[in-house]
Amino acid sequence: MRVTSNMMTGGIAENLYRQAEQLLKSQKTVATGKRILRPSDDPAGMGKMLAYRRSLANIEQYQENVARGKMRLELNETVLDDVSGLINSAVNIAAEASTGPLDTRPILAQEVQNLRLQLVQLANSKTVDAYLYAGHQTDTAPYSHHLEIAGGAPGAITFGLAAVATDVSIEIHDATGALVQTLTQGDGVTPGSGGSAGTNSIAWSGPDGDYSYTVAAGSAGTPVVAYETYTGDSGDIRLILGDRTSIVINADGGETFGDLFERLAQLQQALQDPDPVAGTAAAAATVNPLNMAADRLERVRAEGAVTFKHLELTEDRYAGLKLNVEDMLEKTEKVDMATAIVALQKFESDYQTTLATAARVLQPSLIDFLR
Amino acid sequence: MANIIGLLDIGKSALLTHQQSLNVTGHNIANVNTPGYTRQRVNLAANSPLDSSPGQMGDGVVAVDIQRVYDRYIGGRITTEKQAFGRWEAQKNALERVEITFDESGGYGLSGSMTEFWNAWQDLSNAPAGHTERVSLVSKAQFLAGAFNKSAADLNQQQVDLDAVVKGGVDDVNRLATEIADLNQKIGEVETGIQNANDLRDRRDALVSQLAELIDINTFENGQGRLSISVGNGRPLVDSGQAWHLGTTPNADGHLGVTWIDANNTANDISASVKGGRLKGWLDVRDGAIPDYRTRLDEMAGELAAAVNTVHAAGFDLYATAGQMFFSGSTAADIGVDPLVAVDPNRIAAAATAAGVPGDNSTAVAMAELQHASAMGGGTTNFDDFYRSIVSDVGSQVRSAADFSEHQSVMLTSLGNYRESVSGVSLDEEMLNLIKFQHAFDAAAKLVTTVDEMMQTVLDMTR
Numbered sequence: 001m002r003v004t005s006n007m008m009t010g011g012i013a014e015n016l017y018r019q020a021e022q023l024l025k026s027q028k029t030v031a032t033g034k035r036i037l038r039p040s041d042d043p044a045g046m047g048k049m050l051a052y053r054r055s056l057a058n059i060e061q062y063q064e065n066v067a068r069g070k071m072r073l074e075l076n077e078t079v080l081d082d083v084s085g086l087i088n089s090a091v092n093i094a095a096e097a098s099t100g101p102l103d104t105r106p107i108l109a110q111e112v113q114n115l116r117l118q119l120v121q122l123a124n125s126k127t128v129d130a131y132l133y134a135g136h137q138t139d140t141a142p143y144s145h146h147l148e149i150a151g152g153a154p155g156a157i158t159f160g161l162a163a164v165a166t167d168v169s170i171e172i173h174d175a176t177g178a179l180v181q182t183l184t185q186g187d188g189v190t191p192g193s194g195g196s197a198g199t200n201s202i203a204w205s206g207p208d209g210d211y212s213y214t215v216a217a218g219s220a221g222t223p224v225v226a227y228e229t230y231t232g233d234s235g236d237i238r239l240i241l242g243d244r245t246s247i248v249i250n251a252d253g254g255e256t257f258g259d260l261f262e263r264l265a266q267l268q269q270a271l272q273d274p275d276p277v278a279g280t281a282a283a284a285a286t287v288n289p290l291n292m293a294a295d296r297l298e299r300v301r302a303e304g305a306v307t308f309k310h311l312e313l314t315e316d317r318y319a320g321l322k323l324n325v326e327d328m329l330e331k332t333e334k335v336d337m338a339t340a341i342v343a344l345q346k347f348e349s350d351y352q353t354t355l356a357t358a359a360r361v362l363q364p365s366l367i368d369f370l371r
Numbered sequence: 372m373a374n375i376i377g378l379l380d381i382g383k384s385a386l387l388t389h390q391q392s393l394n395v396t397g398h399n400i401a402n403v404n405t406p407g408y409t410r411q412r413v414n415l416a417a418n419s420p421l422d423s424s425p426g427q428m429g430d431g432v433v434a435v436d437i438q439r440v441y442d443r444y445i446g447g448r449i450t451t452e453k454q455a456f457g458r459w460e461a462q463k464n465a466l467e468r469v470e471i472t473f474d475e476s477g478g479y480g481l482s483g484s485m486t487e488f489w490n491a492w493q494d495l496s497n498a499p500a501g502h503t504e505r506v507s508l509v510s511k512a513q514f515l516a517g518a519f520n521k522s523a524a525d526l527n528q529q530q531v532d533l534d535a536v537v538k539g540g541v542d543d544v545n546r547l548a549t550e551i552a553d554l555n556q557k558i559g560e561v562e563t564g565i566q567n568a569n570d571l572r573d574r575r576d577a578l579v580s581q582l583a584e585l586i587d588i589n590t591f592e593n594g595q596g597r598l599s600i601s602v603g604n605g606r607p608l609v610d611s612g613q614a615w616h617l618g619t620t621p622n623a624d625g626h627l628g629v630t631w632i633d634a635n636n637t638a639n640d641i642s643a644s645v646k647g648g649r650l651k652g653w654l655d656v657r658d659g660a661i662p663d664y665r666t667r668l669d670e671m672a673g674e675l676a677a678a679v680n681t682v683h684a685a686g687f688d689l690y691a692t693a694g695q696m697f698f699s700g701s702t703a704a705d706i707g708v709d710p711l712v713a714v715d716p717n718r719i720a721a722a723a724t725a726a727g728v729p730g731d732n733s734t735a736v737a738m739a740e741l742q743h744a745s746a747m748g749g750g751t752t753n754f755d756d757f758y759r760s761i762v763s764d765v766g767s768q769v770r771s772a773a774d775f776s777e778h779q780s781v782m783l784t785s786l787g788n789y790r791e792s793v794s795g796v797s798l799d800e801e802m803l804n805l806i807k808f809q810h811a812f813d814a815a816a817k818l819v820t821t822v823d824e825m826m827q828t829v830l831d832m833t834r
Contacts, residue, residue: 004795006403007788014784037476039766040467040773047763050475050482054755057483061490068497129501130730136722138730139500235727238736240493243743246736366802 005365012358019351026344035335045332052329059322062242066315069239069249072127073308079125079132080256080301086115086122087260087294094267094290097283102276109271116264120144120228123257133253136235142253143228143261147172147204147211154205157183157213160262162225162269164197165217172204172213180206198262199229222274227265230254241314249307256300260293375829377421377430379822384418384431385815391434392808399796400805407577409439409794411569439569442793446576449786450583450590454647456779457584461652463772465533466765469661472525473765481518482758485742488515492739495721500689500729505716512708516698519672523703526665533657534627540585540650541617541629544608547582548600551575552614555597559612562596572596587647603641606631617641626657652772660768667761668703671747675754676706678746679738686720686734687727694720694734 029035039046093108093115100108123133123143130138140146147155157170170183183204215226234255236248250256267286273279392413402408414435420427475482491511495504554575561568575598582588582600588608591599600609608615608631615631620638622628629645630638642658645651676698683694695718700706712718723733747757 002792002795002797002800004791004797005799006795007791010787010791034476038769039470039473039475039762040769041766043763043766043770046475046766047759050755050759050762054482054486057486057490061493065493065497129498134730136727136730233726235731237730238496238732240496240736240739244740246740251730366799370802370806 005362008361012354012362015354016351016358019347019354023344023347023351026340026347029335030337030340030344033334033337033340036333049329049332052325052332055325056322056329058243059318059325062240063315063318063322065240066311066318069241069247069311070308070315072132072249073304073311075125075127076132076304077301077308079122080297080304083119083122083257083260084294084297084301086119087290087297090115090264090267091287091290091294093271094283094287097267097271098280105271105276105279109268112264112268112271116227116261116268119257119260119264123253131232133251133256134232135252135254136237137232138251140231142230142232143257144231145213145215145228146231147213149206149208149211152205152208154203155211157202157204158199158229158231159213159215160199160227160229160265161197161217162227162262162265163219165219165224167216167218168200169216170202170213171216172206172211175210180211223272225265225269225272227261229261230257241311247307247310250300250303256297258293258296259289263289263293375822375825377428378825379819381429381431382815382819382822384433385818386812388413388415388432388434389808389812389815391437393805393812395437396801396804396808400798400801403796403798403801407573407580408796409441409569409573409576410796411437411439413437436565436567437569438567439572440794441572442790445786445790445793449783449790450580450588452779452782452786453580453583454587456776456783457649458647458652458655459772459776459779461649462655463652463769463776465529465536465653465656466660466769466772468529468532469526469656469664470765470769472522472529473664473762475762480762481515481522482755482762484511484515484518485755485758487511489739489742492735495719496732496735496739499721499732499735502716505719508719509708509713509716512697513713516700516707519668519703519706522668523665526661526668527704530626530657530661533653533661537627537629537650537653537657538619540653541619544582544585544602544650545614545616547578547585548608548614548616551578551582551598551600552609552612554578555609556612559595559597568596583648585648586645586650603629603631603644606633606639606641624658624662629654664761664765665703667757669701671754671757671761672703672706673701674746676701678741678744682734682738682741683720685723686737687722687725687731688720689717689729691722691725691728693725694718 028037036042036045036049090112093111097105097108120143124141125132131140131142134140134142140148145157145159147157149155157172159170161168168184172180172183174180183202217224217226230253232251232253234252237251238246239249240246263286267283267290270279270282270286273282392415395411395413399410414437415432416435418430418433420429474480488508488511491504491508495501495508498504554571558568558571558575561571579588579590579598579600586602589601589605593599593611597611598609599607599611602608602617606615608617615633618630618632618638619627620630620640622640622642628640628642629650631641632638642654645654679697683697686694688694695711696709697712697719698706699709721735722728722731723737724731727733742755743753745751745753747754752760
C-alpha cells in the first residue's frame, strides 16, 4: 500500500484525538468518582441508579416516620404509666376511706381532687403540635370544657356529674377569658337533662368562636362534683411504615381512659358525702371499677408495647436495607477507584507513547537524505 | 535515415516534456496539504516513429495528457458513507442536548423532585395540621411542577433551535448546489477538448462530499463530465449547469419542513423523503425524538395532576371543606400548583372526613401511597418507573446515535486512507520524481549539447 506523509500525520492526529478523549473521560471519572455522568453513559445503569436513589429517599422518609411513631409511643407509655400510678393511689384512698377515721376524709377528698387535676393534665398531653388522646380533634384538649361555635350552629355543652344535682350553673367564657354568659337551672336555657348523674349535654348558641365553660353543681347545699367528659372522637392516626403499608396508632382518649374520670369524681363525691355510712359504701363501690379501669389501661399499654416492638423491628429492617441499597447505588454509580486510576495511567502512557512515536515517525523524509 | 536536426527535435521534446513533468511534480508538492487534492501525473508516450531503414526510428517523447490519479469507486463510497455519517453525527449532537434536559446524575432532576413531593405528603401525614409541613409541601409541589415546566420548555427550545439549524442546512445545500452547477459548466467547457479539468474536478468532488454530509443525494455524470444530482425521491438539485433550490416552509406542527422548489416556484415538502445527511438527523430529532419525549412527559404530568386531584377532591382541608384542585393544568408545560392552594396551604386536604379535621391524616396517607399506584402506561407502571423509562430511552438513543456516528467516522477514516493511498501526494515519491525528471532533463540538455557539437563537427568538416 502506498503510504503518504498525510496518511501518517492524519493517522497520528486521529489517534491523538481519540486518546486525548479517553484521557479526558478517564480523568473526569477519577475526579468525580462517578461511573455514570449522563444517561447515555449507561442507560440501564442510569435507570437502576434512579430506582436506588428513590428507594433510599423512601427509606429515609420511612425511618423518619418510624422515629416519629416511636416518639409518640414512648410519650404514650410515660403518660399511661403515670396514669396507672394515679389509679393505684385512688384505689388506696378508696380502701383507706372505708377503714380509716372519718376526719381524714376531707383530706382524702382533696387528694382525689388533685388526682383528678393530674389526670386531666395527663389526658391532655401533647406531642409538639397535637393532643395525644383526642382522636382526630388534635387541636382541642380532649378533656377540657371546650365549645366551638361555627356557622351559627348551636354547640353542645357537655359535662359529667358525680351525682344528681339540683343547682347547675355554667359560666361561659370566650377565647380571651371574658365571661360571656352564666347559665343557671331554669334560667331560660334549661339544661336538657340538666342535673342528672352521668353525662349531661346542653345545646347553646352564640356568635361563632371558641368558648370554654366551667360547671358548678350542688344539691341541697351540698356541692356535686362535676367532671370532664371526652370531647375528642374515635379517629385513628395512621403511620406510613413502608410501600403501601401503614399501621394505625390509637389516639382515642375515650377508649383509653374510659370511665376513669367518672369513677374518680364519684370517689371524691363519696368522700365529701355528709352521710358517712352512705359515703363509705359509695367509696368502696368505686374500688372494683377503678381496678377494671387499671386493667383496661394495662391492655392499652400492652397494645402500645406491641406496636413499639413492631416499629423497632421495622427500624432495624430499614437500617439493614438502607445499607444494602446504598451499597447497590455505590456499585452502580461509583467507579472502583483502583481500576479507574489504573485505567487513567494506561491512557496516559498510551498518549505519551503516541506522542513519542509521532516525534520519531514524522521527522524523516527523503529530503533529509538528499545531498 | 538518421538526421541531426531530427535528433535536435528529440532533445527538444525530451526537454519540454520533462519540464512539464517537473511542473506537475511542483504542482503536486505545492498541493500536498490541500484538502481534496488529487495527485496528478503526466502520461508520457513515445512520439510516432518515422519509417526508415533499417527500421522505424523513434522520434522522442510526448506528454499525452495530465491525469489525476483517482479511484472512482472509493469516491462514490465516501459520498455514500458521508450521508450516513452526517445523519448520525447530527442526531448524536442534537440528542446530547436533549439528554441534558433529562440529566438526573446530580440528583436534582424531575425524579428527585417527584420523590421529594411524595415524601412531603408523608411529612404532612405525620403532622396533618402542621403549618410548616403544609408550606413545605406546597414548595415541593411547585418545585415538581417547575421541573415539568422546565423540561417542556427545554424540549420546545431545542425544537426551535433545530428549526434554525435546518434553515442553515438548507441554505448550505443551495449554496453548494449553485457552486457545483457553476463548476459543471466550467468542467464541461474544459473537457469538450481533450483536456482534463483535474483541479476543477477536485473542487467539485469536495463540494459533492460536503453536500452528501448535509443531505442524501444521487449523482450521475454525463458524457461531458457534467454531474447531475437529485435529492428527495429523484427531484433534481443540480442538472448540468442549472441549480434548483430547496426551501423551508412551516409545516402543520409549526416547524420548518424542507421543501423542493419546482420550476413554477411551488414548494413541495420533501421532509419525509430526506433519508440521510445532517438534515435527516436534525429532522429525526426535531420531529421524532423530541415530540415523543414531550408526549410522554405530558402524559405523566396529566396523569399525575389527575390522580393527585382525584385523591385531593375526596379529602377535606383545614377549613373542613372538600378538597379543591391541587394541581392546575394537564400537560408538562402548564402543570402548576393551584393558585388557591399555593396562597393558602390550609387548603391542602389531609383529612378524609370533614369531622376528622384537623387530626385525620388518611388523605395524606392515600396521597403518599399514590407513588406506588400503577397509574401510568395503561395501569402497568407507576410514575417513577414511567419517568425512569424515559430517561433510559433518552440515554439509549444518544448511545446508539453515538455508536453509529463513531462507526461511520471510523469507516470514513479508513476510506479516506484508501483515497489518500491512491490519490494523496507522497513527498518522498515527488522527490524521487523530481530527481528522475531532473536527470532526464539534464540528459536531454546533454543531448542538445552533443547535437550542437556534432553540428559544429559537420560545419568544421566543410571548412
